[in-house]
Amino acid sequence: MNAAVVLAVAREAVRRDRRTPLTWGLPLGAMSALIVAIYPSIADSLTTIAENYPPALKEAFGFAEFNTVEAYLNAEMFSLIIPLALGYFMVRCVVHALPAAEERGELDIVLAAPVQRRELVAGAFAAAMVTSAAVLVVVLALMLLASVVVGAGLSVAHALAGVAEVWPLGVFFAGAAVLATGFMSRASSVTALAAGGLVAMYVLDLAGRLAEEVSGLRYISAFKYYGSALTEGIDPLAFVGLALAGCVLAGIGASAFERRDVRA
């Protein structure tokens, strides 16, 4: 593996996607900022509402009570919207750089240069990780800005942990997209498989939280290892494990991509 080639591929992919931290980060950040901004004015009534929620629902959305802005933000944004959005975003990054570029015929030029396919995959994967981190930085910045403006008291450390925890989950699904790319050349098929896996794993985890009988199925869902870092801090083992699992999936996908035809 030639690091300079991987870096060149990643740099080009990041340059091409340079606007996406804003196009994805701003809407997600604005929604999160809104949640933070309204929290002080509804905090009292939220406590009463939370007390009346069924225990299973509280478990499903990862909150016990809305007594902090972090708990409210976690329930509203970081238990569903942001992880699903970022997971899809990373699938999209990989699909755009690999199978969609293949469908458009753009890979013929790159792969006629002294570039190994695994270097192309590594560069695209690395670019997805960098771009998604930039999306999360925009989200974090807007949340903290809103907290300062309205005096919501959002902890910087907790906010950072909450945002950071989403990233390895995204890496996992980027890896899933690379894995699918190793066996499929159609962008729509890769997107359907990886994004379908994202939604299926979420549903599986949710079902496991709601029903004891199927709770064992949670172990095959990446969301089992995605916690509530906004309120509880990051689980380092889950963080590293998810990121590593994504890298392993990407490695298998890269190996398969080496062996298949590049379609014109």
Next chain:
Amino acid sequence: MTGPVVQTRALTKRYGAHRGIDDISLEIRAGEVFGLLGPNGAGKTTLIRTLLDLLHPTSGSARILGLDSHADRRAIHARLGNLPGDFTVDRHLTGRDLLRHLAALRGMRDVGRAEPLAVRFRADLDRPIGTLSRGNRQKIGLIQALFHTPELLVLDEPTGGLDPLMQEQFLTLVAEERAAGRTVLLSSHDLDEVQRVCDRVGLIREGRLIAVETVDELLGRASRRVTVRLAGAVDAGALAALDGVSDVHADGDAATFRVTGDLDGVVKALAAHTVVDLEVVRPSLEEVFIGYYEDAPAP
């Protein structure tokens, strides 16, 4: 290098039940311009993409620059330049962005001879490629194939979209590459282009290489259509009796006929008359292929 620059042995690529290329054995010598000639869908692009290891062969092998086309892919690609048949890149990139990116992938500090090539082809390197016309995009494609001065140039339908002036410039450039000792593999369905620039030609039909010949041999096999008008009546029988003449149609002072081989006998026979008009039409690609189909068994 002394051995063949491109060497394939029974190279075959099938897409499931569909034909790609079949049992192609071919050698391209160092310093020659080799043309792959065939109609659309004959397998030219499949052969090129298999040589570039974008497609993996079903069977057979290929060696490029003395190296295995799969195992030594990186070393080979460092020494070749490629223009795909459908040159497509990110439409938001400018030509200069593209060249810088490709230079980085090749470990080059600059964009080599891209600037003089851009001047020569009158290419605009500073506009997004997506805003360029097909011909101007093709110029960028040619520059990216050539900017690093590769030992082997692989060009799939390189003049598509170029205006006649730029086609001329391209053919001159290919001749210069040959003079500098570099090897060119060029696919085309334009017989005129191949005739002007190639040393040898491989004819591909339905995925199979049916012949490899010099351009002179190729044209010698194909019949040209001659139309002549004389000051007096044409003797059709005398024309038909000439070597290589066939399909004679005479009508008063005019005649059309086909000539295979050189025109010497025809010219000398016509010289005995007052020739008012004479037109010799070179064979089309289809006619060249028909000449082969008549001689060669179907694959």
